[in-house]
Amino acid sequence: xxxHSVMTRPANRVPGFRAATLVAAAVVLVAGCxxxxxxxxxxxxxxxxxxxxxxxxxxxxxxxxxxGTIRLYSTVTQATVDAxxxxxxxxxxxxxxxxxxxxxxxxxxxxxxxxREGGVRADLFWLTDPLSIQQYDQDGLxxxxxxxxxxxxxxxxxxxxxxxxxxxxxxxVGAADLSPAVTDWGDLTDPALKDAxxxxxxxxxxxxxxxxxxxxxxxxxxxxxxxxxKDNGAIIVKSPDEVTTGVAEGRFKAGITLDFSVRxxxxxxxxxxxxxxxxxxxxxxxxxxxxxxxxxxxxxKSFIDFVLSGDGQAIIAASGWEPARADVAGGPPIxxxxxxxxxxxxxxxxxxxxxxxxxxxxx
Amino acid sequence: xxxxxxxxxxGSGRVPGRALGMLVTSxxxxxxxxxxxxxxxxxxxxxxxxxxxxxxAGAGGRAVLTSIGLGVVVAVLVVVIGTTTALIGExxxxxxxxxxxxxxxxxxxxxxxxxxxxxxxAYGPRGLTDRWLGISxxxxxxxxxxxxxxxxxxVPLAYLIVAAALAGRAEPDLERAAxxxxxxxxxxxxxxxxxxLRRPILGSGVLAFIMTLNAFGVxxxxxxxxxxxxxxxxxxxxxxxxxxPASFDRAVVLALILVAIAFVTVTASDRLLGGHSSPxxxxxxSGPATPGRRSTVAVAAVMVGVIxxxxxxxxALILVAxxxxxxLPPTPENWTLANFAEVLDPRILGALARSVGLALAAAxxxxxxxxxxxxxxxxxxxxLGGVASIGFAVPGSTLALAVLIGYGGAxxxxxxxxxxxxxxxxxxxxxxxxxxxxxxxxxxxxRAAxxxxxRPRDxxxxxxxxxxxxxxxxxxxxxxxxxxxxVTMSSxxxxxxxxxxxVVTLNVQQLGDPTITAALAVALGLVVGVGAIPVLLVRRxxxxxxxxx
Numbered sequence: 001x002x003x004h005s006v007m008t009r010p011a012n013r014v015p016g017f018r019a020a021t022l023v024a025a026a027v028v029l030v031a032g033c034x035x036x037x038x039x040x041x042x043x044x045x046x047x048x049x050x051x052x053x054x055x056x057x058x059x060x061x062x063x064x065x066x067x068g069t070i071r072l073y074s075t076v077t078q079a080t081v082d083a084x085x086x087x088x089x090x091x092x093x094x095x096x097x098x099x100x101x102x103x104x105x106x107x108x109x110x111x112x113x114x115x116r117e118g119g120v121r122a123d124l125f126w127l128t129d130p131l132s133i134q135q136y137d138q139d140g141l142x143x144x145x146x147x148x149x150x151x152x153x154x155x156x157x158x159x160x161x162x163x164x165x166x167x168x169x170x171x172x173v174g175a176a177d178l179s180p181a182v183t184d185w186g187d188l189t190d191p192a193l194k195d196a197x198x199x200x201x202x203x204x205x206x207x208x209x210x211x212x213x214x215x216x217x218x219x220x221x222x223x224x225x226x227x228x229x230k231d232n233g234a235i236i237v238k239s240p241d242e243v244t245t246g247v248a249e250g251r252f253k254a255g256i257t258l259d260f261s262v263r264x265x266x267x268x269x270x271x272x273x274x275x276x277x278x279x280x281x282x283x284x285x286x287x288x289x290x291x292x293x294x295x296x297x298x299x300x301k302s303f304i305d306f307v308l309s310g311d312g313q314a315i316i317a318a319s320g321w322e323p324a325r326a327d328v329a330g331g332p333p334i335x336x337x338x339x340x341x342x343x344x345x346x347x348x349x350x351x352x353x354x355x356x357x358x359x360x361x362x363x
Numbered sequence: 364x365x366x367x368x369x370x371x372x373x374g375s376g377r378v379p380g381r382a383l384g385m386l387v388t389s390x391x392x393x394x395x396x397x398x399x400x401x402x403x404x405x406x407x408x409x410x411x412x413x414x415x416x417x418x419x420a421g422a423g424g425r426a427v428l429t430s431i432g433l434g435v436v437v438a439v440l441v442v443v444i445g446t447t448t449a450l451i452g453e454x455x456x457x458x459x460x461x462x463x464x465x466x467x468x469x470x471x472x473x474x475x476x477x478x479x480x481x482x483x484x485a486y487g488p489r490g491l492t493d494r495w496l497g498i499s500x501x502x503x504x505x506x507x508x509x510x511x512x513x514x515x516x517x518v519p520l521a522y523l524i525v526a527a528a529l530a531g532r533a534e535p536d537l538e539r540a541a542x543x544x545x546x547x548x549x550x551x552x553x554x555x556x557x558x559x560l561r562r563p564i565l566g567s568g569v570l571a572f573i574m575t576l577n578a579f580g581v582x583x584x585x586x587x588x589x590x591x592x593x594x595x596x597x598x599x600x601x602x603x604x605x606x607x608p609a610s611f612d613r614a615v616v617l618a619l620i621l622v623a624i625a626f627v628t629v630t631a632s633d634r635l636l637g638g639h640s641s642p643x644x645x646x647x648x649s650g651p652a653t654p655g656r657r658s659t660v661a662v663a664a665v666m667v668g669v670i671x672x673x674x675x676x677x678x679a680l681i682l683v684a685x686x687x688x689x690x691l692p693p694t695p696e697n698w699t700l701a702n703f704a705e706v707l708d709p710r711i712l713g714a715l716a717r718s719v720g721l722a723l724a725a726a727x728x729x730x731x732x733x734x735x736x737x738x739x740x741x742x743x744x745x746x747l748g749g750v751a752s753i754g755f756a757v758p759g760s761t762l763a764l765a766v767l768i769g770y771g772g773a774x775x776x777x778x779x780x781x782x783x784x785x786x787x788x789x790x791x792x793x794x795x796x797x798x799x800x801x802x803x804x805x806x807x808x809x810r811a812a813x814x815x816x817x818r819p820r821d822x823x824x825x826x827x828x829x830x831x832x833x834x835x836x837x838x839x840x841x842x843x844x845x846x847x848x849x850v851t852m853s854s855x856x857x858x859x860x861x862x863x864x865x866v867v868t869l870n871v872q873q874l875g876d877p878t879i880t881a882a883l884a885v886a887l888g889l890v891v892g893v894g895a896i897p898v899l900l901v902r903r904x905x906x907x908x909x910x911x912x
Binding site: 071108111112113114116117237239245248251270 | 488489587588602603604605606607608610611687688689690691697710771772775776858859860870873874875876877
């Protein structure tokens with residue numbers, strides 16, 4: 001109900017809009033050509049009726065199976081999303097998934113633009129960091145739900161509207177022949193590494209944003225740590241992968257990145273090594289949530305259920321990430337201790353985070 | 364005068380054809396360009412004038428200054444290098460001239476951001492020359508790199524403009540006369556040749572400035588990692604990577620500043636260059652001045668330049684694409700086809716199909732729109748040409764944001780919204796060759812046919828259409844090529860399932876995977892290269908004037 005009003009609002013709001021659209025359509029028709037190339041997607045997901053009476057029960061064979069289309073906005077690695085979507089569709093062949101996958105900054109920009117235009121068009125968010133999702137929750141975008149598998153998750157890894165799907169470990173990467181020993185975060189401010197340390201951009205990558213929140217909250221580091229990195233000539237690149245490849249190429253000697261990224265590079269043969277900080281990797285959870293405005297809640301819920309299920313978690317582990325559920329085996333080795341910040345507390349202080357960071361590293 | 368349109372309307376009273384043509388064209392202009400730009404301007408109106416001050420404080424203002432500065436520097440470099448190359452090429456032996464022409468036209472078909480990636484792979488830190496010779500160009504990721512690659516991209520156009528003028532106007536006879544009268548070759552160049560080339564030289568400088576102002580691919584690849592933002596890349600980052608409402612406001616302001624700079628530059632240069640034309644001298648049939656040994660050396664230098672700026676980067680890119688992992692030397696023991704296998708991923712093939720489909724649709728519709736000029740006659744056609752040029756003059760980033768604001772509510776995330784910007788932007792590319800060809804239609808032939816009793820429809824089918832065919836095919840192919848590698852506008856407009864191959868490549872590049880990026884860029888370069896072959900063949904057919912060669 002709410003969705004429909006949201007979706008049609010732009011056309012009504014703008015006077016003359018409909019006429020202009022008709023003119024555009026007329027032009028295209030007069031030109032006598034197909035309006036769009038192959039693979040055109042419908043502008044809006046078809047408004048399918050949610051299957052009535054679907055309860056959050058893990059036994060989908062007893063009720064009408066979900067169908068229709070769900071639109072998923074995700075920041076998760078492409079291969080991982082693909083594997084999950086494939087696994088989900090094997091069980092739910094009637095659900096079509098419209099995926100928009102991009103880095104956190106780009107997904108955030110899209111969500112903001114859609115809000116400006118009348119409403120978010122996604123049914124599901126599957127993000128990288130625990131801070132962004134709390135913001136969307138606070139903005140009232142997310143829908144409450146009780147996934148049957150939520151009990152298997154760490155209580156610190158969930159809220160009323162979002163749930164952890166995997167764990168990300170922020171670690172360090174060093175050149176294979178890195179000469180000054182780097183063992184903990186603080187070593188990155190060693191003058192021997194002047195102008196040779198790369199950091200991912202918190203405005204671009206969710207994992208970098210999460211890391212910023214974690215450091216800011218830790219009295220041993222604080223935003224002051226970023227200032228010291230800056231003073232040592234640390235360079236901001238976009239993604240954790242760019243940090244890893246920059247170190248592999250020799251543009252940098254060391255940097256902060258995801259363990260997943262370093263392991264992938266090492267597996268291919270890149271001359272880098274993984275440095276697990278002695279004080280512990282910063283570990284964050286990657287949340288999934290469904291939107292209030294979803295017009296296919298049944299399918300959205302079934303997707304969340306699948307990601308949190310044993311099968312879904314096994315797929316996540318097989319794709320190289322640490323599963324969120326401790327009772328699911330597999331995933332990468334954990335080479336040291338893990339620091340799990342209080343993400344709820346970190347979120348309360350997040351308003352000034354990016355501003356504080358930008359004051360140090362500029363725009 | 365009024366070619367087919369006038370003849371047809373006079374012959375059978377079919378004025379509706381002309382009226383319909385004007386109607387369709389006006390409606391297309393209103394829908395594709397005017398309405399979106401009005402909405403963009405209206406958005407600024409809603410934000411209020413203080414939004415401009417806010418947007419220009421800090422990063423926004425720096426981006427504007429960077430863009431203007433870059434434009435000036437690149438324009439000067441392009442004019443100097445392009446003119447020199449044209450003088451060398453047009454004054455060389457016929458083989459030398461052919462070499463220089465081929466060397467200059469070839470790079471025109473390398474998509475700019477593929478060229479940027481190639482440049483970094485060849486001369487950047489840990490690039491080809493760094494690895495094998497220990498030499499890398501400082502500042503590849505930064506202003507020096509952006510300037511270099513933008514210059515390399517624009518030099519061929521300046522060359523074409525100046526060389527065409529040299530071939531037609533500044534005849535060697537005048538130079539010879541000057542030399543015979545005792546002027547040194549430098550004096551002859553300074554006092555005879557260059558003054559005669561004033562208009563094409565200034566014109567190519569303005570073109571290079573506008574190209575640089577509108578450039579997105581090169582500053583995105585080489586500027587963003589080096590902390591250099593131009594108006595276009597700042598706008599892209601504000602629109603695509605920021606949820607902050609202030610970023611959107613700044614994008615609107617920057618888009619309007621961009622279009623304002625472009626229009627002021629074009630208008631000013633029209634005033635400056637349009638007023639007094641340089642004296643036209645009769646075209647003589649004499650060949651070029653006898654080329655000496657210095658000319659051979661100069662041609663060789665040009666060819667070395669072409670190889671270094673176009674061939675080496677593409678080879679470097681292929682080597683990166685073949686390398687198993689980042690950081691390994693690109694030697695045979697590290698080669699793999701795995702990166703190219705990624706290109707065959709269904710998602711990427713889908714993006715390729717969308718690129719091709721969009722380019723096909725844009726090329727076809729634009730050719731039809733351009734063909735309307737045939738129906739409305741030459742005089743009205745000139746007005747249409749002016750109208751179509753407006754869309755082309757609007758920078759891609761501005762047009763994309765305007766269309767997003769204008770149609771985003773209903774069409775966001777559809778291929779149609781991308782097609783709309785392609786049509787608005789590329790319309791002039793389709794119009795110009797066809798209009799030019801219509802202008803050159805031999806009136807005698809048309810009159811003779813009419814006098815011999817041919818009906819207008821027969822005249823159209825048996826004379827007009829065959830004569831226009833090369834221009835129509837040429838127009839179609841040029842738009843098709845531009846559509847294939849377009850990234851400035853599509854990167855702002857794509858959504859779930861509507862990304863094109865160029866957008867995928869840009870996104871992979873931004874994520875920081877050089878090997879896959881290189882494989883994608885090579886694929887993109889090859890797709891465009893294959894598309895360029897017919898263009899070169901058709902160009903030759905158009906360029907060859909009857910009765911020469």
